[in-house]
Amino acid sequence: QVQLVESGGGLVQPGGSLRLSCAASGFTFWIYTMTWYRQAPGKERELVAAIGGAGGSTNYADSVKGRFTISRVNAKNTVYLQMNSLKPEDTAVYYCNTRKNDMDYWGKGTLVTVSS
Numbered sequence: 138q139v140q141l142v143e144s145g146g147g148l149v150q151p152g153g154s155l156r157l158s159c160a161a162s163g164f165t166f167w168i169y170t171m172t173w174y175r176q177a178p179g180k181e182r183e184l185v186a187a188i189g190g191a192g193g194s195t196n197y198a199d200s201v202k203g204r205f206t207i208s209r210v211n212a213k214n215t216v217y218l219q220m221n222s223l224k225p226e227d228t229a230v231y232y233c234n235t236r237k238n239d240m241d242y243w244g245k246g247t248l249v250t251v252s253s
Contacts, residue, residue: 139163139242141233146247149223157218157247159233167191167211169237173218175229175249185231186218201227223251 145157159171172187186197186207195207206219216233230246 139235139237141235141242141244143231143233143244143247146231146249148250148252150253151223151225151251153223153251154219154221155223155249157220157231157249159216159218159244161214161216161233161235164235164237166214169235171207171209171216172234172236173207173216174232174234175227176232176246177226177229180229182232188216220249223249225251227251 140162142160143157145155147155149155168190170187170189173185174182175185176182184198185201186195186205188195188207188209197205204222207216209216220227228249228251230248232246233244235242
């Protein structure tokens, strides 16, 4: 079955960096678009960044453009989110997602806290 496991979250000061990872299993990873979402306290879940399968096309939320980079290593069934110049408003639980056969699959999330 599809499994997504996020890691790499933590506490970081404003202006700092973190790299999130999402290890995927149970499906043909390289075919599917992978997406990072986040949900801040009291807010709805929002799309952060997405990357296509073998082609690797990417798109980003306006709020993270120029600061975050999504990438994938298909040989490792892993997608990454490099987050630079972090701001307090980036504080959220970050989730990895893929959509397969019209069904959304989610990891359990990893908490990112940006605070001094």
